Amino acid sequence: MERRIPVARASGPASARPPQAAAPPLRILGVDPGTIVLGWGVIESVGGRVRRVASGTLRGRGARADRLAAICDAMQVVCEQHRPDALSLEQTFVGDNVQSAFRLGEARGAVMVAASRARLAVAEYSPAQIKVAVAGSGRASKHQMQVMVGRLLTVAEGLAEDEADALGAALCHLHAGRLSALLATSAAAMGGAAVPGARGRRGGWRSFVPPPGRR
Secondary structure, three states, X not given: OEEOOOEOOOOOOOOOOOOOOOOOOEEEEEEEOOOOEEEEEEEEEEOOEEEEEEEEEEEOOOOHHHHHHHHHHXXXXXXXXXXXXXXXXXXXXXXXXXXXXXHHHXXXXXXXXXXXXXXXXXXXXXXXXXXXHHXXXXXXXXXXXXXXXXXXOOOOOOOOHHHHHHHHHHHHHHHHHHHHHHHHXXXXXXXXXOOOOOOOOOOOOOOOOOOOOOO
């Protein structure tokens, strides 16, 4: 198996209000699964700024079972080296080629085993969700994803397609987390009322935070 893992690596008066503690850094591992070529990327968010920590591709060789074992082992190494807090995994899209979807599902399973061993929270997003979060369109092309991911993460060198998709998955999870935090803050400010415009379970997302004493 070939691996490419570039690593981008005063006090005031006593009466003054103490500064608010900064949010701890958040690292997310994104994976674009595949049994032949797998893309991965780790991003870090600190104080509202996002950077790429490391990214690359894995190319499998040999029997399918050997490739899956190698994927699991390689992802464990990535987790040990970069200590991500969560895994963002692209969902399998079932199109005309069902066998291809099965193979992708197997690769996803190998990645999930590695994530479980590293005790990572796992989030899954459809290819369209990732494209919308990164490029603003669910039909963005591979090239558009490469360009937008490079711009968002200020990556000077060109990114491989699978590598860019993996970094896009990580960015998608970061945006989803920020949106959830905003919705929760808004609901809390309204005393536990549902967020205006949020729909019930049949129509989409709903955010509700119970007021004190009702939990």
